[in-house]
Amino acid sequence: MIETLAQVALNAVVLGVTYTLIALGLTLIYSMMRIINFAHGQLFMLGAYAFYVIFAQIGIAFLPALLFSGLIVAAVGFLLEKSLFRRLRGKELSSLLLSLGIGLFLEAGILLLFGEKDKGVMSPFSGAFNVSGIFIGKERVALLLISLLIFCGLFLFLKFTRTGRAIRAFSQDTDAAMLQGIDIDRISSMGFALGSGLAALAGALLAPVYWVNPFIGGPAVVNAFIVMVIGGLGSIPGTILGGLILGAIESFGKEYLPGSWNEAIAYSLVVIVLIIRPKGLMGYED
Amino acid sequence: MARGRNKLIVSVLLLALILLIQSWDSPITRASEGEPIKMGVLAAFSGPASAWGLAVLHCIEMWADEVNASGGLEVNGVKHKIELIKEDTKFDAATANAGAEKLIYKDGVKFIHGTVGSHTTAAILSTTTPAKVINLHYGWLKDLIDPKYPYSFGAMPTAHEWAEPMYLYFREAFPDKKRVVLLARNYSGGHAVVKDVEPAVKATGRELVKTIFYEPKTQDFYPTVTKALSYKPDIVDMTIANTGEAGALLKTLKQLGYTGITTQQTQSDPATLISIAGAAANGHFFVGGGTDKVVATEKMRKYIAEYTKRYKAWNEASSQELYPPVVLAKAIQAAGTYQDNDKVAKALQEVNFASDYVKGNPKVYFTGEKFYGRKARLIVPICLTRITDGAAGTVKILKPRD
Numbered sequence: 159m160i161e162t163l164a165q166v167a168l169n170a171v172v173l174g175v176t177y178t179l180i181a182l183g184l185t186l187i188y189s190m191m192r193i194i195n196f197a198h199g200q201l202f203m204l205g206a207y208a209f210y211v212i213f214a215q216i217g218i219a220f221l222p223a224l225l226f227s228g229l230i231v232a233a234v235g236f237l238l239e240k241s242l243f244r245r246l247r248g249k250e251l252s253s254l255l256l257s258l259g260i261g262l263f264l265e266a267g268i269l270l271l272f273g274e275k276d277k278g279v280m281s282p283f284s285g286a287f288n289v290s291g292i293f294i295g296k297e298r299v300a301l302l303l304i305s306l307l308i309f310c311g312l313f314l315f316l317k318f319t320r321t322g323r324a325i326r327a328f329s330q331d332t333d334a335a336m337l338q339g340i341d342i343d344r345i346s347s348m349g350f351a352l353g354s355g356l357a358a359l360a361g362a363l364l365a366p367v368y369w370v371n372p373f374i375g376g377p378a379v380v381n382a383f384i385v386m387v388i389g390g391l392g393s394i395p396g397t398i399l400g401g402l403i404l405g406a407i408e409s410f411g412k413e414y415l416p417g418s419w420n421e422a423i424a425y426s427l428v429v430i431v432l433i434i435r436p437k438g439l440m441g442y443e444d
Numbered sequence: 445m446a447r448g449r450n451k452l453i454v455s456v457l458l459l460a461l462i463l464l465i466q467s468w469d470s471p472i473t474r475a476s477e478g479e480p481i482k483m484g485v486l487a488a489f490s491g492p493a494s495a496w497g498l499a500v501l502h503c504i505e506m507w508a509d510e511v512n513a514s515g516g517l518e519v520n521g522v523k524h525k526i527e528l529i530k531e532d533t534k535f536d537a538a539t540a541n542a543g544a545e546k547l548i549y550k551d552g553v554k555f556i557h558g559t560v561g562s563h564t565t566a567a568i569l570s571t572t573t574p575a576k577v578i579n580l581h582y583g584w585l586k587d588l589i590d591p592k593y594p595y596s597f598g599a600m601p602t603a604h605e606w607a608e609p610m611y612l613y614f615r616e617a618f619p620d621k622k623r624v625v626l627l628a629r630n631y632s633g634g635h636a637v638v639k640d641v642e643p644a645v646k647a648t649g650r651e652l653v654k655t656i657f658y659e660p661k662t663q664d665f666y667p668t669v670t671k672a673l674s675y676k677p678d679i680v681d682m683t684i685a686n687t688g689e690a691g692a693l694l695k696t697l698k699q700l701g702y703t704g705i706t707t708q709q710t711q712s713d714p715a716t717l718i719s720i721a722g723a724a725a726n727g728h729f730f731v732g733g734g735t736d737k738v739v740a741t742e743k744m745r746k747y748i749a750e751y752t753k754r755y756k757a758w759n760e761a762s763s764q765e766l767y768p769p770v771v772l773a774k775a776i777q778a779a780g781t782y783q784d785n786d787k788v789a790k791a792l793q794e795v796n797f798a799s800d801y802v803k804g805n806p807k808v809y810f811t812g813e814k815f816y817g818r819k820a821r822l823i824v825p826i827c828l829t830r831i832t833d834g835a836a837g838t839v840k841i842l843k844p845r846d
Contacts, residue, residue, distance in 0.1 A: 162670070162674055165670050166667070166670060169666040169667050169670060172664075172666065173664055173666070176664065214719075265490075266490060269490060269494060273755075273756060273757055274494040274495040274498045274759070275495055275687075275713060275757060275759060276495070276686070276687050276688035276691070276713070276716050277716065277719065278691055278716055278717075278718070278719030278720030278721070279719075280719060280722055281722075284722060285699075286698070286699040286700070286701070293699055293700045293701050294699070295695070295696075295699035298699075364663075367664075367692075368663045368664070368688075368692055369663075369687075369688035369689075369691055369692055369716075369720045371492075371495075371688060372494075373491065373492040374663065376492075376661070377661030377662075377663060380661065409666070409667045409670075412667035412668060412670075412671055413667060413670060413671050413674075417657065418657065418659055420667075421659055
């Protein structure tokens, strides 16, 4: 009984961290540019494929492969912002439609390039820890540790670097940021690249844990949206909170509620938050 | 006078020569060429079910090319080239029905291969049935081949046919493994397969301790597997899991300390399964099409090699999907028509031949009079396959339940 409860709680934390990891880039891009990036799931998928090629096919070591995957997709994000999204700045609906189109394009492109079959990426961390009947795969421990490093790194980058502060200023008040001499074009590109890179890191980290195919981005982005809405649109602490809440609902709901009530609870919570606090639990007003 | 006679003889000989040359390309020496037979391929070529839909397409393309290279499909002494018209359903019901309408009313097809998935097949039946279009589909639901849809045929066997023989094998091989937990995707196909497997588990004296449904978008199976293991199962049946899901489930089961039997009611690509689950794939059972070294014939090996050369990678689903075009061709030939689908539908139910792709030559035929009300479920070789030491091997060719 206690063992099961502890296992369920541990599952909730791992799931929460995973959801946060996927949603971080989405939140960052929304907070800066007010773009609901529907291509976020496909950037996540692109990261998983980049990692599959670099790590599983070419054979580069785990951590450098992770880094390269993030950088490659960050470059894709940089180019997307510079060539497409910048032209639609301030037009939220057009940007949303553009992101949908990019998502479909990326999905179809990867399907053509890599084929329809699922792909597996063998984790370098095989096996599991067993602590008094509570199990956790070693790959999940690695996922947790690297995710925490990413969260801390992002926090420090946004808090203490010049570019990070500029991104925060841009996300809080675009006009004031421009008056302070911040190069909006450069910061937009940097922010979009960072958000895309974060999506790719999530995809790359989860590739050995799940599996890879051109359509893994869809389910991932749905959870990311739930996390963002619950936690707070554009708020990074809110995203972490939202991720942990969704992880807890899924893990405890699956164990202790019949059928798929966990899903119903998650979506009900989204509706309640949207009605009572449309900006999410920790989101801020424009 | 003599010169005139000579001229006549020369003219007659010339005429005979011309007739001889003409007859070289006439029905006397070979079947004449008729109009092409149009066949629709209506399946998911994009989207999450594309692995399944593209396998259907590739098998039909390979078959059509082979038939066309031999001059065409011979019906009543006339050879007809096969013309394929492809429509992508995107695994969406409305798109599937629009595709069926286009194939039937614009392109004029009388035969449709596909769709894949029960919901898309259900969507097109109201279009294909009144138009009397033969539809060889990959839907699992029993209703899809009900007698009220006389032109609808299930192009592959389902858990209804193989679950009981599979559990009979488990009873013989592992008599002390009794507690069974079923895991199924929460959608129409998942519920349909559970309806087939639950009675099979009970009929073979196993104990069904729990059926757990997971949402179709699930990627992290820790919560689902934690719940499953709380019931202390001896056998975990992943029912309708696709290869990716099965790989992730196997890995999760192993990480959470499970050491019992695992199986699934669908095909899996063993190489992909092993690349996802690693050593956790060892011992896993699934329904194979006879492509492993134990039962594959030389013809199957050649087919796989040609398929791989053409489409870059072998798709394991094709091991069962290679049969339906052959079956339909045999029915058209037996019926002696490709225009009267009442005759072709009747002929389909009488098709019966031995597979030369699998050792032991298991039969290929339609079954289901008792359960479905008509012979409308195609039986192809059903090979219970197990992964051992990183390689798949057939442990038994199952005798399907009627």
